[in-house]
Amino acid sequence: MNLQQTLELQVKAAIKALFQAELQSVEFQATRKEFTGDITIVVFPMLRVVKGNPVVIGEQVGQYLLDNVDDVLGFNVVKGFLNIEISDRYYHSFFQSINNTLNYGFLEANDDKAVMVEYSSPNTNKPLHLGHVRNVLLGYSVAEIIKASGKKVYKTQIINDRGIHICKSMLAWQRFGNEETPESTGLKGDKLVGNYYVKFDKAYKIEIAQLIAQGLSEDEAKKKAPILLAAQEMLIKWEAGDEAVVSLWKEMNGWVYKGFEETYKNIGVDFDKYYYESDTYLLGKEFVSEGLKTGVFIQKEDGSVWCDLTDDGLDEKIVLRSDGTAVYMTQDIGTAIQRIKDYPDVGGMVYTVGNEQDYHFKVLFLILKKLGFDWAKHLFHLSYGMVDLPSGKMKSREGIVVDADDLIQEMADTAEEISKELGKLEDYSEDEKKALYKTIGLGALKYYILKVDPKKRILFDPKESIDFQGNTGPFIQYTYARIQSILRKADVSRNLSLNTADLILHEKEKQLLKQLENFPEIIQNAAAQHSPALIANYTYDLVKDFNSFYQNVSILGADSALEKAFRVALSQTVGQTIKNAFKMLGIEVPERM
RNA sequence: GGUCGCAUAGCUCAGCUGGAUAGAGCACCUGCCUUCUAAGCAGGCGGUCCUAGGUUCGAAUCCUAGUGCGAUCACCA
Known part of the structure; x- marks a missing residue:
């Protein structure tokens, strides 16, 4: 108690x-x-x-x-x-209780129901950009937090691998590509495919302009541009299983997946299971006809199938086109059901998707409830605001994006510059330095994104670089590195069944102990609210308290051996807590910096 | 127009289920490296918590209305 x-x-x-x-x-x-x-x-x-x-x-x-x-x-x-x-005695006994635990605050899985967390879920026609980075970091972190709070977690994504967007890249590649491959160009596969998406859009715009010059209205021109018609034709061929189209589709998607894997690895996130829309939309259709029988859905004269949600204060929503083909909603119904089939222990799901889809998920969850799935009560849309540039929205089509890989590289470069100025790492090898710069750069980026409330939109100005001082990832990493330095220098043995009960606590020590005491509750709150920001802000508070302690109280120069041992142990526990907290944010901590 | 979200210091953001004089960082100004890493510490400057009502012993927080910004309301995904 x-x-x-x-x-x-x-x-x-x-x-x-x-x-x-x-x-x-x-x-x-x-x-x-x-x-x-x-x-x-x-x-x-x-x-x-x-x-x-x-x-x-x-x-x-x-x-x-x-x-x-x-x-x-x-x-x-x-x-x-x-x-x-x-009394100090209370705080001492609290400290005894956590002193030797490495995983303070984390609970073992204590619930037989697991949670599936979906994030990333990109289209396969272009590389990942800053918007995806926010998605991926949020989803990964929420998954880690829920895990730490005592639940089993599966990380997943749904890959939007079919549709007109990928046909556009395919078509442009056929026309302008000269058989280029990632191998022949040395480009990452997702970048190569993304370039053709941009090329398609350029050609498309030229055609539109030409048609308008010939006297068509803008709307007509947009619909009748030959290159667009060609892309649509390609999609029809794909759906009909045309061998040449399907094999090109497989090849180009393969390039993209390989590129994504590299980027995920670069960011430091992973997945337990992938789902592809091309695999799950059929199951969705099955359940639509099921729901039609049970009266959840209604069929209109033209054959289209709808869900009437007017009693719930929403509109009617289409779940199947009049030609019988699947829409977005159909796929999502299928995907959700498929996941529960594959993982029967899943009792709830978290969908990390931007807030422009708030309405879609409201409807999806409602439909799944109407279909009678009891797990549908435990679905959560982790909705987050857009990342905008000063020039406005990012547009992959026009090539106006902050590319994920470039951004990570830039962050590492900034870390390198700062490190070189400070010059503390002369004895590090080049490889060690490189790894460290990346740890710091990524730490800055991840913390910058995760410390703010997901609901708020982020205005990202590439010219104003992300800070490395104050309330930032590197500030916290620095504190961790400092603690490790003390531990290296302290010659007291680590295994402390210290009898510190009689030590009078310094005000700063007591403050640290109070802060440490909050950690388990913060994790539970963060999990309940799906909020990495709570973890980030907690860690910042803890680190500020530690720095104040560090600067005002001598650790290695304590008055007695016992006091020194206590302060070293306290520092070690704070360090471990920082490490644990940052693990939930997907941020690594360095031994030195 | 309907619906949803956001609005707190010059800038970026905290502020948990309503609680004491609204907190950090950046920027600006002072101090502190012959003692454990100065990516740090100690301090200063800086507020109509969008506006107006309401509920309450007490409101940045809850309710209502309004303003501004964003999103959404497709047989696109």
């Missing part, structure tokens, strides 16, 4: 003993630093069950706690706030 739980019971007992009243809950907050005390109980809410002056009630409850709880050493009441002083 932790301190807060103990106090809660005792406060309730106090209210019962003093006023014969039942308190539902007790409100706690950290004591503000201008007051004395370690934890504060807010008296105001008690006024609902106990009539009287909050200060007087606070005094009485405070006295009761002083008399009945060993670890309460004193109290004071300011207005309606009861500030409690806690």
Whole structure:
């Protein structure tokens, strides 16, 4: 039982003993630093069950706690706030309980239901850009957080491998490609294919202009441009299983997958299972006809199938075209069901997809509920805001993007520049340095993206580089590296069943222990709210507290061997906690920097 | 137009289920490297928490209306 739980019971007992009243809950907050005390109980809410002056009630409850709880050493009441002083002994025993655990805060899987987290889910006609980076980082991190909170997690994605977009790249490649391959050009496959997507768009625009010059309206021109018609024809051939088209499709998708793998590896994320739309849309169709029988869907005269959601405050939504072909929704229904078939232990899913699809997922979840799947109650759309450039939206078609691989490289280059200026790594080999620059650069990028609320849109200005100072990834990595440096220098043995109970805690030490105590709860909150930002902000607070401790208290120069051992152990635990927290964000920590 | 989201310091953002005088970082200004890594620490400057009502002992937080920005409302994905 932790301190807060103990106090809660005792406060309730106090209210019962003093006023014969039942308190539902007790409100706690950290004591503000201008007051004395370690934890504060807010008296105001008690006024609902106990009539009287909050200060007087606070005094009485405070006295009761002083008399009945060993670890309460004193109290004071300011207005309606009861500030409690806690003994050092309590904090020492807390520290003993976590001192030798490497995975403090993490729970083993303790739920027989697993969670499937989907992220990335790119189209296969262009390389990954900054928008995908936000998606991938968020999804990966949320998966790690849920795992740490005590659930089994499967990471997955759905690859949008079919459709007109890939035909456009294929067509442009056929026309302008001169048999280029990733091998012949040395280009990453996704980049090569992406270039042809851009080439298609250029040719398309020229044709549109020509048609308009011939007197067609813009709308007509857009529909009748020959190159677009050719792409549409190709799609029809693909769906008919035309051998030449399908084999080109396979080849070019293969190039793209290889390129994606490289980028994922570069970013440091992975997946347990891939799904392809070309595999799951048929299952979706099956369940649409199933739902048609049970009345979940209705068929219109032209043969199209719809789901009537007007009773739920939404519109009618199409789930099958009049020609019987699948739409986006059909595929997603199929994919969800396929996943549960493959992983029967999955009890819920998280979809990491941009907020422009809020409506789509609202509808999808509702339809799955109507189809009667009980896991449909536990679907969550992890919706996030767009990443915009100062010039506006990123447009792959026009080549206006911040490419993921380039961005990572630039971050590493910046880390290298800063490192060289500081010149602390003379004895590192070139390979070690390179790895470190990447760790730092990626750390800066990941932290920058994950520390903000996913719902907010990000305006990314490539000219204003991401910071390496202040509330940043490198700042936290630096603190970790400093701690490792101390541990290397400390000649105290690590295995500490230290008897520190009699040591008087320095204010900074106590602050660190209080902060450490919050970690498990932060993980649970972050998992419940699907919020890496909570982990990022917690880590920042912890690190600030540590730096203040480090700068104000001598660790290796402590007065006694015991005190030194305690401070080293405390530093080590803080370091481990930073490492654990950053693991959930997918950020590595360096031994030196 | 309907629906959804966002709005806090010059800039980027925290602020948990309503609680004390709204917090960080960047930028700007002071100090601190002959002691454990100065990518740091200590401090200063900086606020109409978009506006107006309401609920409450108490509102940045909850409710209503409005303003601004974004998204969405396809037999596209």
